[in-house]
Structures are given as structure tokens and as C-alpha cells.
Amino acid sequence: MGRVPLRRVAVPAFFCLALTAAALAVPVTGASAFEGNYAATFGLGAFPLTSEYRWLSPPTTPPTVYPGLNHQAVPAVVLAVPNDSGKAYSKDDTLRFFLATDPAGENPLSDTATGTDRTGAFSAPPQAFVMSYPPFRLIGYRSVTMSKSAHSPGNDGFSYTQQTDAPADAGTTKFSFGKFYLDLGAGVPPGSPIYLVAKAYTKDVAQPIFGGENAAPGGLSASVKVATIARSRVVANSVGVALGSQSATVGPIAITDYVGSQISGALRFSIGEKRGVWVDAGSLQCPPGVAVAGVSGMGTDTLTFALSGPSPKGSTFILTGASANLDSATGGPRSVSASSATGSLGVSQRLAFVGTLSRIAGSDRYATAALEFVQAFPRSDVAVLASGVGFADALSANYLAAMRGTGVLLAEPHSLPTSTKDAIEHTGVSTVYIVGGTSAVDESVQSEIAALPIGGNLSNGTIQVIRLAGADRYETNLAVDTSVAPSSATAFVATGVSFADALSVGPAVAAMKSPLILVQGGSLGLAAKATITQLGISDVEIVGGTSAVYSAANVDLRGLGVVSVGRLAGDDRTETAAQVALWELSNALGFTTSTVAVARGDAFPDALAAGAVLGMQREPLLLTSSSTVAGPGAPEFFSTQPQGSVSGILGLGGASAINDTTLSAVLGSAP
Numbered sequence: 001m002g003r004v005p006l007r008r009v010a011v012p013a014f015f016c017l018a019l020t021a022a023a024l025a026v027p028v029t030g031a032s033a034f035e036g037n038y039a040a041t042f043g044l045g046a047f048p049l050t051s052e053y054r055w056l057s058p059p060t061t062p063p064t065v066y067p068g069l070n071h072q073a074v075p076a077v078v079l080a081v082p083n084d085s086g087k088a089y090s091k092d093d094t095l096r097f098f099l100a101t102d103p104a105g106e107n108p109l110s111d112t113a114t115g116t117d118r119t120g121a122f123s124a125p126p127q128a129f130v131m132s133y134p135p136f137r138l139i140g141y142r143s144v145t146m147s148k149s150a151h152s153p154g155n156d157g158f159s160y161t162q163q164t165d166a167p168a169d170a171g172t173t174k175f176s177f178g179k180f181y182l183d184l185g186a187g188v189p190p191g192s193p194i195y196l197v198a199k200a201y202t203k204d205v206a207q208p209i210f211g212g213e214n215a216a217p218g219g220l221s222a223s224v225k226v227a228t229i230a231r232s233r234v235v236a237n238s239v240g241v242a243l244g245s246q247s248a249t250v251g252p253i254a255i256t257d258y259v260g261s262q263i264s265g266a267l268r269f270s271i272g273e274k275r276g277v278w279v280d281a282g283s284l285q286c287p288p289g290v291a292v293a294g295v296s297g298m299g300t301d302t303l304t305f306a307l308s309g310p311s312p313k314g315s316t317f318i319l320t321g322a323s324a325n326l327d328s329a330t331g332g333p334r335s336v337s338a339s340s341a342t343g344s345l346g347v348s349q350r351l352a353f354v355g356t357l358s359r360i361a362g363s364d365r366y367a368t369a370a371l372e373f374v375q376a377f378p379r380s381d382v383a384v385l386a387s388g389v390g391f392a393d394a395l396s397a398n399y400l401a402a403m404r405g406t407g408v409l410l411a412e413p414h415s416l417p418t419s420t421k422d423a424i425e426h427t428g429v430s431t432v433y434i435v436g437g438t439s440a441v442d443e444s445v446q447s448e449i450a451a452l453p454i455g456g457n458l459s460n461g462t463i464q465v466i467r468l469a470g471a472d473r474y475e476t477n478l479a480v481d482t483s484v485a486p487s488s489a490t491a492f493v494a495t496g497v498s499f500a501d502a503l504s505v506g507p508a509v510a511a512m513k514s515p516l517i518l519v520q521g522g523s524l525g526l527a528a529k530a531t532i533t534q535l536g537i538s539d540v541e542i543v544g545g546t547s548a549v550y551s552a553a554n555v556d557l558r559g560l561g562v563v564s565v566g567r568l569a570g571d572d573r574t575e576t577a578a579q580v581a582l583w584e585l586s587n588a589l590g591f592t593t594s595t596v597a598v599a600r601g602d603a604f605p606d607a608l609a610a611g612a613v614l615g616m617q618r619e620p621l622l623l624t625s626s627s628t629v630a631g632p633g634a635p636e637f638f639s640t641q642p643q644g645s646v647s648g649i650l651g652l653g654g655a656s657a658i659n660d661t662t663l664s665a666v667l668g669s670a671p
Contacts, residue, residue, distance in 0.1 A: 067190060
């Protein structure tokens, strides 16, 4: 099966960037995405570089980066070296790279000699990927050695040592590096470019650190501009706005002047493309020495604050409590830009996203599940029922429901909720599968269901009840997974100790009709092994990190005959759910992002029965960190999606599950 690049595993994601850049390896002249076309006549003896070296960068404008921020992304770059019939380089020759503010590499980016906070370093070692073409030769992924210059507290350079001689052909070797992440100190020079400079050395020549600093003659090979340090910054907290809303509170919006005096006389906030008007100015917090002298622009797209003085260097203005009517008749993103008498104060930022903001919620978890069931399956011969108090049996039930073409309802251990009973009767259910033993759903509930007339009409007879249960949640999971003939050789494996990972993969389980196999975290367990063997599973996706499902699980799975093992995982439950959603979109299952479901990630009740419904509707499920915190997963997921691909958000459960502000924040991160 296809794999989606995982956030925790950076190599596959970088591979795509490397191929994108490498495909552009054509000679060009003048200013373009290719920078630094230098003749590589290094004169270094055993390293006879007589061909041209050139940088290639991805076909994007180098990004803007900001002083004082860490882990700022910079796109991957590619160094293309014509092989020159094997003369280009030899095994153990070295390429050294460092960050500078000029293309010649004379001025290192990190220079604490000029200021203790003038620091620039790589957040982590970049990955290297090497290939040659034509003919295609995959040399593979390689590691680099990090280094630091004399006036840098962090690693501002790295080196790559050739592990083979250059191919003896007329092709080109492409050394791809990235994706980079930079840590910048507050003292880096605003407005300066950042270059990645490359120097090449034979194994027989001493290796200088910077060009111009004991450098061998001709040692400089090439450089490429990878970023520009901002002079100012606009940061806006994007909010979600429901279609048809008259106005919405936006922000906060923060403006930072890294240079000083860039904000003078007035500070203006403009809604992009005139797609909105300001209706409340809110409050502008100014740095010391600056005050608001007046406000204008109500009813227009530009809100103007008159100021009493210029902005000090490194100062920040913060706008809070402002409201705008954002042309909410049509959906999509809205932006805001800031300017002063000196001109624009940085790139425009997302202000809001206008879209459908809805919920499916009942008075409690049982009513929510019943509402989901009735809306998705207005007529159904079969229903699957599990306890709403515990999570394990209901998670197993989603697979059975998908195989039976129905959904999941919830019951209390000792009683049948009215909402569940009504859903069974109103949809014409004639057979109910109870998942779990009598401690989960006791015999009195089973008897009550068995006495219900089909469709509420005694002439139709009463409902048949079938129970699938084992000694524990894992044995129950085995009973469910093996109760129907498999339609897929793929299975999902998740921990049965906690619910979040299994919850997030529910839509994929239902859409693919692939079993969910619960494991004990530190081992597969006898029940899981039996499921895999009996169903002939050959392809497994583990859901969750190694703290959820142990790292050696892939080895044990292959020992059971599983051929392909993947893992979908993020740094927390919200990011794991995002990775699952990306996997669903990439595997031709028919999933779309027109509507994205969102459930609370630290409590299971409202989303417990949603997997079968979302799988049928081909809607991905994202999780929040809590009822009041959206978490990083939704922004991470939406950042990968094209603009206009999302129309709205469906919250599962009421405001006590996910409050309005949190649901709005999720919508606000939509593309």
C-alpha cells in the first residue's frame, strides 16, 4: 500500500522535495531560482573539478525568517555536479557547507564577536539524498557531520564526505540537502539574506572553515540564497467564522519592528482584497514611548491608528478585541496586512477562515451516537451496540458495523437509553449485535432489546440479538474481527490500553472494511496473533508511536507472515490523527476534505460511534488536545491541503466536549 510521509520520519518527506528540485537540473542564466553558477576550478590536486557546479533550489521564493525564533523551515536545495566521466570527485573527498549573509561566504551568519545574540544555526542535521541521472543511479540517503564556526555557539555548518567515486558517465550527481530548520538569535541583521555556501575539498588538502579565512585558492564552489531575515513581522491568530455571520472578533494581531522607526505616524490594518470592513477598533497596545492619538476607518477595509511617535527597535504593537464583517456570504480565507508611512510591514497573514461550522450533538453520548446513526442510516436492518462507559468494545464494533453496512449505538451497562431504543425502532432494525460481555452490557439490556418489536410494530416480530464477546477486550476484539469473512488483507493495529489512536483510525477501518486489531502496548498478545493468523493479514498499519505500540512490533508482525508494516504516528494524539487523515487521503479511498470532522482527543464518548459513519461518508477525523485546546494536529493537517479544499468543520458533541472557541480555532487553520 502507499505510504504517507510521517512527521516523525523526515526522510520520506524530504525525498519528495529532493526529486522536485532535482527535476529542474537545467542550465540557466541570469536571476532565477538557480543561484551561484560558479566555474568549479578549485585547483585542489586529487579533486579535479573542471566542470560547473550549480545550486538548484525548489521552485519557490526563499522564505522569510525572523530574528529570535527557532525551528524555522527552509526548503531543501540540490547541488548538481556533472560526473565528467568519473573525474568530478573521488571517494573521501568532502563538501563543506555553512551559513553566511553574502554569496561569497565572507560574512558568517553567526558572529558572536559582533553581538552575543547574533546567532544562526541549524536546528537539527539535514538529511542528504544522493542520486545520479542519466542513467539513474540511486546512491541513497546519507548522514552529514555537523560543525560550528569560531564565533557560533551552535552548529552553523555541516560536511558531507563522498562515499564513492563519481560515476564514470556523462550524467549528473545531485546532492540534495534539507529540509532545513534554522534557529536565529535576536541579533541577526534584519533585512539580510541568508546563503548556504558550499566548498569542496580533496582528502589531501586542509579544510578551511570560511572562504577568505585560510581558504585554498579557488576553494569557493557555489552558494544559494535560502532565506531572507525579516525587517518586521505581522502575526495574526486566525479564527473560524461561520458562513452568514454578521461580524466576528478577530486577532490578536501583533506587529514587530526589528529595525526601529518603521512604524511612524500611523499604523494601518487592511483586510485583504477588500473582503470585509472593520466594525470595532478594539484596543492597540503600544510599546513604551508611543501612544494612540486617534482611530479612523470604521466601516472600511482599513483600520488606522494615529501614533504619537516612531517605533523603537525590537518593539511590538498588539491589536486585540477588534471586530470585522468578513464578507461571510462566501467561504474561504481572509487575510490582513499592516503598513505605516514607511510602507508595508511584512507579508499579509491569515486573519480568518469563513466556512461551515456545525455540530452533531445530543443531550449525552448515547443521544449523540443515536443521532449519528439515524442521520446516516435512516433505514437499517442491522445495528451494532456496545457500552458507552468503556471505549474498547465500541472501537472494535466499528469494523463489524462497516462489514454489516450499518453504524454503532451505545448502551449503559445496566440499561438501554431511550435515545438508543428509539433509534433501533425508528430505523427498522431487526438484528442487533452486542459487542462485549455481560459486564459491559448486561443480560437485562439484551433481553430488553430482544423484546422490542421490529420497527415498533408487533406484527413484524421481535429483534434478534447476537452477542460477540471474549474474556477481555482483546478476546472480544478477536471475536469481532473473526466473526465475518475478511474482505481485505490489510489491518490496523493500535493499543487497546488507551483510545485516541484507535479512535482516529475508525473512519479508515470502516471505509476499507479492514479489521482493527487491539494490542497490549508492550506485546501483540495471543488474541492479536490469532486474528492475524486466522485472517491471513499481509499488510499492517500500526497507529501510534512506540510509546503506544512497542517499537519491535514490526518484527513480531513479520514473524506472523505480515509482508508490509507501516506506522502512522505523530508527537501527540492530535498529530497522530493528522497523519491518519493524510494516509486516508493518499490511498485512493475516496476521502475528501470538504467537511472534516473534529472530536475531543482526551475523552472518547462523543466520537466513539462515529467511525462507521465517517468511513461511509469518507470524511477524515481530527482530534483536539482537550475541550479548550485545539492542539497542533489540525494546523499540521490543513497545512498540507490546497487552498479551497475545505468547506467546513463538523464538531462531534456539544460545547462541553469541544467549546465554540476551540472549534473556531480548528476552522481558522483551514486552508
